[in-house]
Amino acid sequence: MDIRGNAARVRAIGITQRATPLAAAWTGDLRVRFTDFQVNEITPDGKVVHLRSIGLGGQEEKQASSSEDVKPAHPQDDKNQNGGGPVNEEPQATPAEKDQGQESAQGPQGEGGLEVSPEDIASLTALGGSQFAHDIVEMYKTSGDPEALKKKAVAASSDDRQKRGQLHHEVRRIFNSKIETSTDDSGAVVATLAARRGGRQRGGRGGGGGRNRQREEKPAGDYVHFTLYKDNRDTLDAVNQVARMLRVKPQSIGYSGTKDRRASTVQRCSVRYIRPRNLAGINGKLRGVVTGDYEYAQEPIRLGQLQGNEFVITLKNCKLLGEANSKPLEERVEILRQNAQSAMDHLSDHGWINYFGHQRFGTHEIGTHEVGKLILGEKYEDAVKAILHYDPKIAEKGEKGDLPQELSFRDEILRHQACMLFVTDKDHARAEEIIPRRFGAESSILRHLNRAGAQSRKDFVGALIHITRGLRSMYLHAYQSYVWNNVASRRWGLHGEKVIKGDLILVEASDTTNAEPEQDQDGDEVINPNDEEGYAKVHARALTEEEASSGQYSIRDIVLPTPGYEVIYPDNDIGAFYAEFMARPENGGLDPDKMRRIRREFSLPGRYRRLMNRFLGTPSVEVKTYVDDTEQMHPTDLDLIRAAGSGKGKRARESSGAACDEPAGKKFKGDGDENGSVVEKDEAEAAPSKEPEEKKTVGETEKKIAAVVRFQLGSSAYATVTLRELMGDPPESNTSEQT
Template structure:
């Protein structure tokens, strides 16, 4: 997946504010649709079910690593990978059960290549965010500066950034002050705190382009090289990679139940499925020894979820598990919370569609100025299904008054949770709740069928390819493979995969898609 999304980093010393709103070579003899989508997250309003995809905190490395021969639990083999994905989640497992359209549908493969899934954010002015400029500020020539002025610049850099060394260089007859990484102990010295000019605003706003990485993995890489905490970055949603995890819902339940030993076990214990070889070894070590330092030594990179948790356990011990768990970046920890809420929302929406279909009914909820209200029988006649919202469970929401709404309490009780007590002694793990519309109508919809011959080529001209002046892909109208390329815009908290699911009328989970892809390749 190639993404371009706006990012915000609070300026040093600036006021902390909420993020502004914007919300391989194969020979196939059979033609099969390949679904290619260019999604833009932005405004728009549907006959697309806005059911949640399971949000997946990953346990993958934040740096590229060469996998040893025989490692990776068969990741290099399509058949072995498909075999492992038998342990993955299906749509049924996360509560996605119903379709709202009546057409027959067809078979297609999603995300055969990561470049098949291109996401561009839409800013609050309605402009699609793209990476279209890699230029750096022009270097300031210092030829006309006096030696005294140049000395002041050298001293200022040395004071503010002990890890840098400067010198004046002459290039093409012009003089420049150039900064280099210092050698020796100074190279690791942190820059001294300094104030950020108020004229620059409270945020540094930039566009992040990433390929085959989820958002938090990319943020971890940036935080490492910028020497900043991951939680200083603000972004709209999490753009996924082709992820494989099955533990997040169980982890959240254990958190809410205050069963912290279970939380640790669920994250670190061996699990079925496809993982990097070093993660498999790390989990095996933990299962055998329960020694965080020994398990940590099995990880060549420590900035994954498992590595951060093991570091916390090494530092604070098993008697301070909550503190150790907090070593995991906040956004990763909150993914566990959101996954459970999404699971419940999916399940309740599926029940709501099954019980009442695609019309507003008495007891449904609608929003008026951000506040939820229960519809009377008369009011339901004046509203459509596109007005109806369902709550994510929490202490700050109300629930539908019909029998489907009562199912929230029943589901929570089955997990030993109390619908009337969704607060946690750790504020981050309290569930406030929110409302989401059942159906959202995408805007700016367009589509085309493409025939092509080479399964290795990208079917979308990406921002980076444009910057590199690479020509757009050329397609053979008589090509032996066929793809459906769709483009549309969505508001926040909706999911493109659910729109594709309505077109295909099939399970879009990675488990099913992997099996389908492997069968096709064979």
Template sequence: MGRNHGKHFGNNHHRKRPYQSTQNNTTRPARQNVIYSSLKENEIGITEYTTTTNGFTGIIKQRISDFHVHEIGFDGKLCELENFSIPQPPKNENASNESEKADLIRLITQEKFDAILAIEKADKQCNDEVLIDATSMEKTERTQIHQLIKGNFSSVNSTTFDKDDRKFIKCTKLNRKHDRRRQWVWPHEYTYFLLHKDNIDTMQAVSSLASFLGISKASAITYAGTKDKRGRTTQWACVRQREPSMIVAAAQKARHMYVGGFTFRDEPLKLGMLQGNRFRIALRQVTAADDDVIEALKTFKEKGFINYYGHQRFGNHSEVPTHKIGLYLVQGNFKEACECILKPRANDVPDMHAVRQLWWKKRNAKEALELLKRHDRSGRSIEYKLLSGFVKNGPNDYVNSLESIPRNARLMYIHAYQSLIWNEMVSRRIATYGLQLCEGDLVFVDKNDADNEIIDVDVDDDDSKDDKKEEITDTESVQENTNVSRFQAMVKPLTKIDIDSNKYNIFDVVLPLPGYDITYPSNDCSQWYEERLKQDDLSSEKLKRKQKGYSLTGAYRKAFIKLVDLNWYFMNYDTETDVLIQSDVEKIRGEAEPKSMENGKQKALILTFTLPSSSYATMALREIMKCDTSVANQVQLQQATVAIEQTPVGDKSQDECNIETKQPKLDVASQ
């Protein structure tokens, strides 16, 4: 999208703009071909399936418009952007009235009141001031005067100061340019709004909004969960005391986003305050027969899927996966972590590749940062933050330089390492024990904890403790004088009596993410965890570090997920540019909903389903399709299809002619 394409248009400002485009309209040099070297599924522990049905070919996220996500709020309501309206400010309940005016005159005299009124009516260059002797006043009286002046005069500022052992209240003309004081007239302190974004991840979107709102820390804008970059997603966001019109203005300056649905609440939005996500996904170029696809979907609906962490957790760089950086951080090898972040890699964009190469050869952070500034003027990239840290702290201060990276971004690396271990453990558990309950499997003691599904929080950091974890553990009553922590007591190992009672099924089983304050299964799985950690010179005890931001307490995650609301239909279309799913924005504009073409050349499968938070839709699709969902593999499928379509019929090999009836040879399918 161009800069004008990322604006929110409300009321009379609603101008139609192209929605499909995600590229800047300005002329740019042709981009070099990207060499996709993304991780294969077996490299991140994804090897098993719950079903044995035949898979089929289909392309995931061929277009951004093929992948839609709507957050489901904590109240169970679907987050949909329904209009572009901007709420009008309510009448200021603190507006001046005769009673307040009389109170102020009583406290400061009519003469002082008139003098302040003259400043109010004067132009903005007025340098007059009114001094009120407040030496004999109590603090409550001085506070009352400040509040009454603020309520009666919109362009007058009042401050208290000491002079010659006396107290005075000084009233001057309000400097709007530098003054941050605003009369907050909305019903509650926190502004909630729906953020609809297009081809940008949540952290990037929030960082961009914060920048245009004049907020120094992007963390001031909160959200319940992160959403994929490649897709169109709608979710709640929240910021303290920012006018809806200001948020709209920031969205107009930013790109790839729309805002609306404003509301106000007393408490801020926090991570985990959602029930799940609703997905609408188009799988293009489906070649299998309808009956075969339907059979796979029905079996999938009954059997569910393995709750693997998907590729998004690990990044697209096979040379420098995020879990490798996370491992270095957990080990305390901060130099190696920094070098991994700045290490050159094959599938970089040219601009960043040049920056990495410069730093790698010269180790001159200042020079590399100056080069990066030519392309990253916003300064929001992780590389920019880390190089800035080196410039500030010195080339060998790796710990403090890493602190320059936003906390959420640093946690991304640590989470990736834990996720890798979890994926490997759940695969080994299924390969060893199958899909049946086993003695020693872990389940939640309180099934309400399982229903919440907001438990994948695992980093010990006093600056930002996870509220949900606190809430869950506080519900557990653990006897005093015990060595079992509340979080460890959240789960219990299944006994033979438990299994024979039929109170539990495979969808109740949880596996831990490694940590020092966690309960492990009381079967062979426990030993597997320790063996795997030992490979990285770690243990559960070593996951508690001096740097608390890199200590891992652990967490629990459901091993299997079963969908209860899976729906599907087929759609015929002609070209890859055909829009198959209507977005919130297109619906608001009254654009026609896409329909199946009677004589369309291609077939798509449209899926709709809901997943709990932190579960990956691509892992659900993997179970249905039985194929590798990595970016590299999806690109190969697209390129193969294009090549076949462009090859004359007489020149096609036998394998190419049979592509519609054959399962492609993909890494994961051969395991």
């Protein structure tokens, strides 16, 4: 995806100005692989969080895991699951079952109680044939029988290396690496049960699990802090997976902020009344998620407890715009290097406009700010319909059963299908049944509107209030962000870096009890003006003519408010623009001075946000050539652990900023073990065939250019906004408004 390919959409959310001069704009593809976008959290004390070890990091013999380990260490956390109401507690295991450990839970479904879903069987059939799917499932069901070790399942022979690689990957995923695969001379994939290692049977007797648990040190706190690494998963999905495996409520897992989905990200989390071995024991059952680096603590990790994030972003297929792109490769590389470095230096010295990025406004056809506008305009039925908006063509695929194997794509189709079934009154009950639970707002609305049948289907206000507070606030905050972006563009377009009369600055910290940045529920840094939820009031004031011209203040001191009843607006033409812009019919016909609503849930106090942003540390940009778009130009933390010792916790670099020992361009791959999981990769990263690749000479025309950019941002900044400043605008967005 070209980061600037959505130029029209960027302009539609108010981003029209740039503060960074460029000799020539350039373009590049963002997230060709999700591992091209890496995010590592920065703790409040300024340390970059890295995954140092997976699972117990070499302590497996001392603290063996079992099915019993995933039960909460405190009975209070076993009363509710997944944020729902009361549920029946798990029945206590009999003494015989405890002695048998996990083996007692196998039954006909295979080791660990894993059930092979119809979707997984369909995947195995499509890749290896129906006989292979039947044989491998039967082999797994009888895995407790010693004779099963002699069995094997053989897939149909195939010359398609990518298909074979995908089959290797699917077998590892479906059976949690309990079944091994290899490719024979005929090109057929052969599957056999993995042999148990060193007599370490799971459960109380095989590896000393019960006895070793008695020797475990007394916890140093009620909470365990751990590092969460995730690939191609959003934070809520990862947290829900961990919570489900631990059998605790998702709300009991603390984290300081959400991270990108299409990325490889690392962050610290916390959970109460759970021991490290419990977390280590679930690693092999998680999809796209790994935990490690456990540590006891007295306090949980809370939202906002971070300084920011470090980004390492690889932009591939980089091209200069204009005639420069026709120059020889070496010249293009040098021009791009000089151009990018010059822009990066300017960003470091001067900063850039602190826009809210497009992630703030959602990924559906109707943006989250559009929903927020309808709620603030008290058009509740229209707001509900906007949330349930669907594409008829996509919904039709769901009706025909045309569902892809990739879970996220399948969920997206099911969402459109469910919304269609409900909005058209075709089948309300089925709509509620098939809506994927990760679509929290849609799920909440359908459940509420179906609660009392036809009588409740007009309770649109209740449906909106039934959405969780965080999701509901997202719509309102998105509208505020939309207004802020447009005002910031107007402010920069008219006055640039010049400080003018009426600009707002924060009062000195000594004049108020707290003038420090806080975070809203979306993880964005703001200055909170009200005293709700324990926040102290923060004040702003307008500059006089004398103060504005004195040179005492710079553009970096200026703040702009998001609309609300507790903020003041600039005392100049920018303040007047708030009223004029929000009053437009297409923007809701709203009044910035009237942001209270009868329903407190829909009232907005407003907050202040700095007009300009800056890097936390020294950024860097490296321009290099490559050949294959699937090449990993910069290793992830998981790549480094696997390269250094198959998940045993050794690292290939001394610190987070040091260079990796692995050569650039290596396609990092690794196999999971009992302490880690095989993290899902893109289809292009399917398990490699052992057949040697044909060598070929790479000519200049086959080489491409990549830029690897590293920078640290505060929690209020958006990486895509920063990249836009670094790269420039595409020709079609160079309007007269831009500097």
